[in-house]
Every structure is written in structure tokens, then in C-alpha cells.
Amino acid sequence: MRRFPGARQVVWVEREVVHKGSGEVKRGERYGVTSLGPEEADAEVLGRWFLGRWEIENGSFWVRDVLFREDGCQVRGRGAEVLAGLRGFLVSLLHGRGIRRKKAALESFSFHPLAALRFLGWDAV
Secondary structure, eight states, X not given: OTTSTTOOEEEEEEXXXXXXXXXXXXXXXXXXXXXOOTTTSOHHXXXXXXXXXXXXXXXXXXXXXXXXXXXXXXXXXXXXXXXXXXXXXXXXXXXXXXXXXXXXXXXXXXXXXXXXXXXXXXXXX
């Protein structure tokens, strides 16, 4: 553990993912390093944290890819960075406010822009 000062545990996770459409199975391994000792976080706790990170990240990517069509965006350069930041902010805001049906919320905002502004905390007439 000399390369990771302060490291007390290494996490090794094997996972198997089955693609819903094709049935294709992919297997992989992931590793993590933590400064927490086994008395602070046992294998079960570390596993929940590790999987929880992917749950949040996958949810964010799905919203950005499917609802915002981020991969198809043709804006380049600084504009692309700004749009990515705005998308990330909006996904976090929706999640933080407990909006589970993100597609429905975004569709509603597209038909009711004043509601979108109120959601953002801006007073709209």
C-alpha cells in the first residue's frame, strides 16, 4: 500500500451485466481503495457505497443521453462545455428535489416555461 498512503482497505467487485434487449452477458472487475478500516466500513458497507455510486452515475448518464440527447449535440468547444454543465446542474436539481419522473417534468416544462422558471426559483410573471 506504499503507492496509496493512508489506504487501509482495497475493494474488489466482480459484476455481471445482462443487456435487456440482446441477452448479451458482460463480466468485469472493479477495484477501489479506501482509508476506512474494517471497523469503520465492513465489506457490506463498502459494497453498498460502491454500487450506490454507479446507481447515481448511471441515472445521470441515462437522463443526459436519453432525455437531453447529449451525445447527439453538435455544439463544440466552450459552448459544449457550458451546455454539459447546465445539463449536469439540471439533473442534480431534479434529483435533489425528488423528481422521479424526469421525462414528464421536462415535457411539462417545455409546455409551461413559466413553471420551469418557478422550478428554478425565479419569479415569473
